[in-house]
Amino acid sequence: MSDLTLAVDIGGTKFAAGLVEPDGRVVAAQRSATPRGGDAETLWKTLTGLLDRLEPPPGVAGVGIGCGGPMTWPAGEVSPLNMGGWRGFPLRERLAARFPGIPVRIHNDAICLAVAEHWRGAGRGSAAMLGMVVSTGVGGGLILGGRLIDGGTGNAGHIGHVVVDPGGPPCGCGGNGCLEAIARGPGLAAWAVAQGWSPGRAGSPQEPGRASEPGGEPSGQGGELYREEGTATARRLAADAAAGDPIALAAMTRAGRALGVAIASAVNLCDLDLVTVGGGLSQAGDLLFGPLEKALREHTRMGFAGRVRVVPAALGQDAGLVGAAALVIAGDRYWSPGP
Amino acid sequence: MSDLTLAVDIGGTKFAAGLVEPDGRVVAAQRSATPRGGDAETLWKTLTGLLDRLEPPPGVAGVGIGCGGPMTWPAGEVSPLNMGGWRGFPLRERLAARFPGIPVRIHNDAICLAVAEHWRGAGRGSAAMLGMVVSTGVGGGLILGGRLIDGGTGNAGHIGHVVVDPGGPPCGCGGNGCLEAIARGPGLAAWAVAQGWSPGRAGSPQEPGRASEPGGEPSGQGGELYREEGTATARRLAADAAAGDPIALAAMTRAGRALGVAIASAVNLCDLDLVTVGGGLSQAGDLLFGPLEKALREHTRMGFAGRVRVVPAALGQDAGLVGAAALVIAGDRYWSPGP
Numbered sequence: 003m004s005d006l007t008l009a010v011d012i013g014g015t016k017f018a019a020g021l022v023e024p025d026g027r028v029v030a031a032q033r034s035a036t037p038r039g040g041d042a043e044t045l046w047k048t049l050t051g052l053l054d055r056l057e058p059p060p061g062v063a064g065v066g067i068g069c070g071g072p073m074t075w076p077a078g079e080v081s082p083l084n085m086g087g088w089r090g091f092p093l094r095e096r097l098a099a100r101f102p103g104i105p106v107r108i109h110n111d112a113i114c115l116a117v118a119e120h121w122r123g124a125g126r127g128s129a130a131m132l133g134m135v136v137s138t139g140v141g142g143g144l145i146l147g148g149r150l151i152d153g154g155t156g157n158a159g160h161i162g163h164v165v166v167d168p169g170g171p172p173c174g175c176g177g178n179g180c181l182e183a184i185a186r187g188p189g190l191a192a193w194a195v196a197q198g199w200s201p202g203r204a205g206s207p208q209e210p211g212r213a214s215e216p217g218g219e220p221s222g223q224g225g226e227l228y229r230e231e232g233t234a235t236a237r238r239l240a241a242d243a244a245a246g247d248p249i250a251l252a253a254m255t256r257a258g259r260a261l262g263v264a265i266a267s268a269v270n271l272c273d274l275d276l277v278t279v280g281g282g283l284s285q286a287g288d289l290l291f292g293p294l295e296k297a298l299r300e301h302t303r304m305g306f307a308g309r310v311r312v313v314p315a316a317l318g319q320d321a322g323l324v325g326a327a328a329l330v331i332a333g334d335r336y337w338s339p340g341p
Numbered sequence: 342m343s344d345l346t347l348a349v350d351i352g353g354t355k356f357a358a359g360l361v362e363p364d365g366r367v368v369a370a371q372r373s374a375t376p377r378g379g380d381a382e383t384l385w386k387t388l389t390g391l392l393d394r395l396e397p398p399p400g401v402a403g404v405g406i407g408c409g410g411p412m413t414w415p416a417g418e419v420s421p422l423n424m425g426g427w428r429g430f431p432l433r434e435r436l437a438a439r440f441p442g443i444p445v446r447i448h449n450d451a452i453c454l455a456v457a458e459h460w461r462g463a464g465r466g467s468a469a470m471l472g473m474v475v476s477t478g479v480g481g482g483l484i485l486g487g488r489l490i491d492g493g494t495g496n497a498g499h500i501g502h503v504v505v506d507p508g509g510p511p512c513g514c515g516g517n518g519c520l521e522a523i524a525r526g527p528g529l530a531a532w533a534v535a536q537g538w539s540p541g542r543a544g545s546p547q548e549p550g551r552a553s554e555p556g557g558e559p560s561g562q563g564g565e566l567y568r569e570e571g572t573a574t575a576r577r578l579a580a581d582a583a584a585g586d587p588i589a590l591a592a593m594t595r596a597g598r599a600l601g602v603a604i605a606s607a608v609n610l611c612d613l614d615l616v617t618v619g620g621g622l623s624q625a626g627d628l629l630f631g632p633l634e635k636a637l638r639e640h641t642r643m644g645f646a647g648r649v650r651v652v653p654a655a656l657g658q659d660a661g662l663v664g665a666a667a668l669v670i671a672g673d674r675y676w677s678p679g680p
Contacts, residue, residue, distance in 0.1 A: 072644060130493035144611070146492065147677060151485050153612020154469035157645040158485070163609035165640050168505065168602050176642030177605075263507045266516075267606055270502035272483070273492020301504050303515030305411060306496040338486060 003061040007330045010049070010097070011322035012069040013111060014084030019052045020320065021062070022327035026122040028320045032056045041087045046096065053100075064105040064330035065097055068114030068322050075156025076339040078108035107329040107337050109150075113159055114325030115315070116143025117150055117336045119278045121328045124316035128276040132268055133315070134161055136261065137281035139174075140182040146272060150336040162186075164264040181264040185257040187236030187283055194239050194253040201238040204247035240286040254289040261290070262297025269302050269310045280315025342400040346669045349388070349436070350661035351408040352450060353423030358391045359659065360401070361666035365461040367659045371395045380426045385435065392439075403444035403669035404436055407453030407661045414495025415678040417447035446668040446676050448489075452498055453664030454654070455482025456489055456675045458617045460667045463655035467615040471607055472654070473500055475600065476620035479521040485611060489675040501525075503603040520603040524596040526575030526622055533578050533592040540577040543586030579625040593628040600629070601636025608641050608649045619654025 006029070011018040013036065020031035032052045037044050070082035078094025098106040109117070116133025119125040125133060125145065134142040140162030144151040151158045162182035163175055170179030171189065183189055242250035265277055283290060294312065302308055317324060329337045345368070350357040352375065359370035371394045376383050409421035417433025437445040448456070455472025458464040464472060464484065473481040479501030483490040490497045501521035502514055509518030510528065522528055581589035604616055622629060633651065641647055656663060668676045 146485065146490050146497070151611070153485065154614040155612055155645045157643070158610070158612040160609045160612070160643070163643065164606040165505070165602050166507065168598070168636070168640070177640045179640075259507070263504050267503040268610055270499045271497065271607055271610065272490070273494055273497040273499070275493040297507070301507070301516045301518075304496070304499070304502065306494045
């Protein structure tokens with residue numbers, strides 16, 4: 003029996019699989035681009051191909067899976083938004099058949115990122131934390147009483163659908179005025195374009211894609227579903243804001259304030275100590291975090307709420323694997339539904 | 342050793358104490374008006390006088406206390422908003438000294454009402470529930486994973502300070518646009534007056550105070566701090582709305598929509614099955630619940646969120662005592678901080 007845990011991270015951009023030590027270190031990992039338009043078995047073969055290349059030792063302790071939502075939970079029949087080939091695909095069951103006799107556990111990818119930050123990242127020791135990811139989408143996971151909160155159907159943590167402006171823009175969920183509708187990269191960029199902004203007009207560099215640029219996709223902190231098409235424009239927007247473009251600045255302020263208001267609602271409702279923010283857009287720094295902090299403090303005036311801190315997520319591109327592994331390795335805190 | 346638990350419910354309008362059976366039945370209770378302007382010892386003597394009249398049998402199993410917030414928790418040094426005589430008063434410690442050797446436990450009154458509904462009321466069996474009270478204030482408590490959520494400092498459940506309109510009216514908490522600023526009885530009435538409404542102009546009865554009237558204070562479902570001055574006007578407003586007054590109707594619609602938006606945010610964030618709504622204003626029926634349901638459904642469009650049900654609280658005037666007793670009797674679910 004090995005003491006390694008197999009971790010799997012399934013996203014719209016890439017699949018990853020890794021072996022994780024009991025202390026959370028990823029000791030081997032394989033990655034593969036998500037096949038565009040792949041059907042159910044093509045996607046499955048992409049995953050099994052990864053696992054074959056990874057060559058897990060006999061007798062891994064368990065399998066932890068993070069996957070883009072929605073899914074039935076804890077059954078793990080997945081229908082990831084950006085992977086049309088999997089609709090109700092029994093991912094947990096298929097992996098359990100391949101790895102019999104050991105725990106095989108699954109959760110939403112954004113929840114796995116929150117778990118990773120709590121277990122081994124910026125949230126260590128927090129009793130009441132929200133772990134967020136802000137990029138092409140806005141998602142998260144809740145840790146309360148030092149334990150992962152699943153909610154009634156495993157969907158707790160959807161901070162992206164806290165309403166920040168009831169008369170606001172339509173959201174992909176079918177509602178309107180959700181945080182995600184305003185603060186997701188593409189939403190942010192679309193608003194700026196509607197105000198008259200065009201990419202690069204402030205003289206910011208024309209080449210997108212440097213990992214150090216704000217809003218860039220390769221941050222490794224976002225769930226894969228949060229790093230899809232559309233962030234390149236948001237990255238240009240952040241660069242133009244940094245160069246002083248007034249519309250780009252207004253767009254970042256608008257997104258930052260929306261984040262601050264939604265976080266304030268979560269803090270007041272859940273009495274949070276800490277919020278970690280990862281994902282590509284979180285790299286915009288003060289352009290986003292300045293207005294965020296200002297709105298947050300305006301809307302958290304009760305004594306208990308004032309203590310909350312908002313900090314950047316600490317883990318890098320392996321965060322998804324670390325969080326998935328934690329479902330097995332630290333199941334006492336992060337896995338409640340039984341074996 | 343008796344199997345009865347002593348329950349204490351401390352509010353701005355009245356103090357109550359009762360003896361509660363292991364199944365949640367209140368078998369004896371005493372009540373006393375909260376002394377206006379009383380200093381710390383006057384308030385304490387009011388409570389001990391109640392306890393003397395109640396004559397708890399020797400060897401009660403424990404003492405459960407619900408008290409208006411804020412308080413330090415779990416230490417239980419209370420500073421109830423509407424009781425200036427108690428500022429940092431060590432209520433838990435004083436009762437522990439009077440009842441040595443048994444558990445003495447305390448929580449916010451709104452949280453006790455949520456616990457009561459989950460334990461013995463409309464929320465029985467729910468894994469993920471918000472118990473709300475809507476009257477002079479708007480408060481609540483969260484039950485997730487079948488257990489009371491305390492948050493980092495015992496303040497989880499403050500649904501009244503979820504932001505529903507970031508540019509909205511100022512709130513007593515120091516912020517603005519909170520649910521409570523819009524939907525609390527006095528806020529509702531003040532808005533209607535500003536729109537040109539005056540009480541009774543629609544020909545509704547001039548005599549306030551019937552317990553069956555919507556918005557009335559003696560509903561027994563609200564925490565005491567939620568039944569203070571100001572609800573008489575809200576009760577008239579509801580009566581005028583029922584009589585067809587357009588401003589009064591608009592006011593009820595505005596409050597109902599604010600409730601629906603805040604509840605939607607909580608449902609999306611916490612993946613709730615159920616929301617119970619008590620307190621005087623909840624008796625306004627469809628005038629409030631109609632717009633509430635409409636706004637809630639508009640803002641809960643993800644699959645998991647659509648299942649949530651919003652129902653009236655089921656327990657009557659003893660709810661506060663029942664919830665306080667549950668901190669002791671069902672401490673495995675409702676009391677986490679140790680003995």
